[in-house]
Amino acid sequence: MCAERVAWASRLADHRGMNTSRYAVGWTETSALFRECLAVAADDLHVSPLRYYEHLGREENAGGELCGTLVIANLRWLRETLRRFGPGALAFIAFHEVGHVADCSNGRDDWEREMIADWQAGRLLGLLGQDIAPAFTWLLTEADCGSRCTTHPPATTRMGVVKEGYYRGVVQRLGW
Ligand SMILES: [Zn+2]
Numbered sequence: 001m002c003a004e005r006v007a008w009a010s011r012l013a014d015h016r017g018m019n020t021s022r023y024a025v026g027w028t029e030t031s032a033l034f035r036e037c038l039a040v041a042a043d044d045l046h047v048s049p050l051r052y053y054e055h056l057g058r059e060e061n062a063g064g065e066l067c068g069t070l071v072i073a074n075l076r077w078l079r080e081t082l083r084r085f086g087p088g089a090l091a092f093i094a095f096h097e098v099g100h101v102a103d104c105s106n107g108r109d110d111w112e113r114e115m116i117a118d119w120q121a122g123r124l125l126g127l128l129g130q131d132i133a134p135a136f137t138w139l140l141t142e143a144d145c146g147s148r149c150t151t152h153p154p155a156t157t158r159m160g161v162v163k164e165g166y167y168r169g170v171v172q173r174l175g176w
Contacts (some may be wrong), residue, residue: 002037002091003128009033009087030079033087037094038071041124045102054078062093064100066113071097081138088125088134092162095121111153115161122162126169135162 009025025033031054042050051070061081062073071094082090099117108116125132136159144155152158 002033002040002094003130005033005036006087006091006130009082025079025082027075027079030082030090031075033082033090034073034078034094037091038098040128041095041098041120042101044124044127045098045120047098047102050098050101062097064097064117066100067104068101071101073097081142085138085141086134088131089138091128091130092121092125092135092138095124110151114152115158118158118161119165119168122165123169123172124165125162126166126171127173128169129173132162132166 009029034054035052038050038052042048047069049069053070053072054075055072056076057074058076060072060074061077062071064071073093078090078093081093096117099120100113102120103113103116105116121135122132125135139155139158139162143152143158145152146154153161
């Protein structure tokens with residue numbers, strides 16, 4: 001399960017007590033964590049079957065096929081993201097990509113599509129009782145295009161959307 005593996009990787013990091021390489025788990029663990037989080041999201045969003053293709057190239061980081069079945073990710077990038085931002089950030093990315101796969105609303109522009117995926121990713125974090133901070137840190141550090149934003153909205157806009165989804169997920173988890 002995604003949530004258990006995120007918790008496990010976090011405990012391992014605490015145990016090691018190191019800084020820059022604190023989440024330096026191996027390729028296999030990185031892949032397993034990402035796959036498990038993809039599976040949880042696919043189950044929740046009724047994407048079946050979800051196809052996942054992973055590679056070690058230099059190009060592309062991760063992507064989800066809009067209203068489709070496929071997620072592609074660069075394992076090298078995933079591992080580096082995990083090392084720098086922790087398992088919660090990887091869970092967020094997995095949820096975001098499945099959010100694209102499950103998005104069958106037509107006629108939207110790029111930014112709106114990204115915000116739909118972000119909302120779903122936030123909701124899944126809240127639903128699974130995950131910390132929202134790693135996703136925020138990742139967005140602010142890695143995904144902040146500032147005034148040069150083209151394909152994605154600015155990080156602060158995305159964080160607002162993630163937070164809205166997160167509240168929804170928490171409400172769902174608590175059954176209110
Ligand atoms: Zn996206």
